[in-house]
């Protein structure tokens with residue numbers, strides 16, 4: 314067993330740390346206040362290669378693997394959950410679906426510009442009637458010669474308001490449903506029939522675009538079918554496995570930020586004649602936060618290593634996301650408590666962190682759904698089939 | 702044209718805590734960084750490369766236990782880097798290193814320009830550049846904020862502090878220029894180069910050479926410094942708060958200064 318990061322991953326973290334401190338941290342408060350997506354950050358991240366961090370170099374990526382990608386997500390979320398989310402939707406699910414199941418031609422045409430950050434991706438799964446129950450989607454794709462005609466729409470799509478490419482899941486055979494009747498498509502948002510219907514106004518991650526998108530007789534060439542016709546559900550679930558792992562990594566960053574600020578404040582703030590650090594109630598909160606963060610870190614990077622070494626990890630990815638989002642929420646809650654009244658004001662970034670952390674327990678599968686995934690995997694080994 | 706950039710490493714100050722009472726420096730995180738002035742020198746070298754297409758070769762400013770700074774330079778865009786291996790004297794000071802570097806430059810077949818940081822962050826040594834220029838018998842420009850090589854590639858121009866302002870200094874190539882900390886913002890490394898150079902694959906990794914420093918010189922250079930021990934500098938005195946109108950405060954400050962200077 315060797316738990317050390319390789320020299321390239323240490324160097325990558327150093328580079329990313331410097332980048333986020335200089336280019337991203339100074340914008341975080343403003344993005345939140347003005348509800349603005351930082352396009353300039355996405356461009357800069359692309360220029361240095363970070364938007365292709367985990368993809369192979371032959372497709373314009375950096376080739377730093379899943380561990381490299383987890384480092385990126387951790388460091389981004391240390392300073393700005395919004396930017397972390399934009400990047401996560403782009404790399405972790407949008408482009409990831411093309412990387413996992415795209416053919417050579419699709420990888421050259423779509424993955425390469427995505428990895429270089431010349432184009433931005435989104436991942437279109439959720440619909441108004443299909444959230445946790447993703448198999449209940451209604452967006453329809455009907456074959457017409459060499460094309461498919463898409464009708465329907467998606468809601469809550471991160472990057473949806475400005476993405477160039479959206480991977481979309483649509484029903485191709487209603488009789489078969491999720492088992493054989495659902496197909497994934499690569500959709501260019503410039504094609505006629507693609508529309509952005511509305512942008513959500515959110516409590517947190519306000520530097521992200523969460524959009525409703527609509528397809529009206531949108532013609533998609535057959536060559537843009539991602540993976541096999543009828544197997545879209547598998548493609549999407551595989552992408553979500555990756556997304557969930559890296560969301561766990563993102564949560565390490567958020568929780569670390571909370572711990573760092575809590576420690577700083579406990580050292581500075583004096584009450585009853587001493588710094589808060591000398592109060593056991595505060596010490597215990599700090600100790601709990603630090604312990605949970607370390608446990609999360611061990612879990613996340615072990616699973617990232619499993620991905621890079623080709624081992625199955627679905628069940629563990631759900632654990633990363635479940636545990637990560639809850640650790641991050643608890644950490645920021647304790648950090649806010651340690652900051653007292655000031656933590657509740659907009660003068661401190663804790664308040665933003667508190668609002669930003671909440672989404673972790675909801676998107677890419679709620680905590681309840683993660684528990685269902687974990688439990689059904691456990692029970693399956695014992696011959697019991699769980700239905701969500 | 703060929704530019705050499707000489708780079709060092711220092712312990713990241715963010716990872717250490719100085720405890721005066723215990724008379725010790727506690728290292729919480731042993732991480733090394735490029736010192737600020739060397740970062741600027743590397744950026745200056747890259748800008749000259751952008752402008753002239755010159756070759757950039759990175760050399761270490763000391764005999765380091767590993768080649769990390771050189772890999773960083775390659776990731777940023779240096780064409781070659783040479784790690785100097787082998788045990789040096791106990792106090793491998795700037796005088797010693799200047800001789801070693803001069804020998805390395807000779808071994809490379811010479812260069813047109815040497816850039817390095819004006820000072821390091823840990824020891825505060827400033828003599829490496831000037832001593833190296835002396836040995837090479839080249840002109841030197843110190844503490845530059847900006848460097849440019851003329852189109853003719855025979856002259857280097859640099860902006861240097863002078864009399865409370867700035868002056869434009871000029872030297873015929875080959876020359877040596879030291880760069881002030883904070884002068885330039887170092888660009889980010891290229892992701893692919895970074896991964897490949899640290900993983901040891903591809904052309905960028907092959908651009909890192911290892912030379913045994915002792916093979917470069919016939920005679921072992923002697924350092925001028927000798928390490929006798931280490932001590933904290935004297936504790937800084939508390940300042941005095943002045944108040945009142947601007948004129949009163951100015952008078953108080955002037956009075957205090959006069960008293961200090963004994964005038």
Ligand SMILES: Cc1cc2nc3c(=O)[nH]c(=O)nc-3n(C[C@H](O)[C@H](O)[C@H](O)COP(=O)(O)OP(=O)(O)OC[C@H]3O[C@@H](n4cnc5c(N)ncnc54)[C@H](O)[C@@H]3O)c2cc1C
Pocket residue numbers: 402435436437438439443444445446468469470471472515518523672675676677678679680681682701
């Ligand atoms: C900011 C944001 C960004 C998003 N980005 C994307 C994106 O890029 N792409 C995309 O496709 N989607 C995206 N989503 C959608 C997100 O994944 C869904 O919101 C999420 O999966 C939950 O679905 P829902 O909102 O319909 O909630 P519902 O499914 O209606 O769930 C409501 C509640 O019921 C619980 N629940 C549901 N079923 C069960 C069950 N069987 N047992 C126990 N409890 C259950 C849930 O856990 C939850 O607490 C995003 C959402 C948000 C808010």
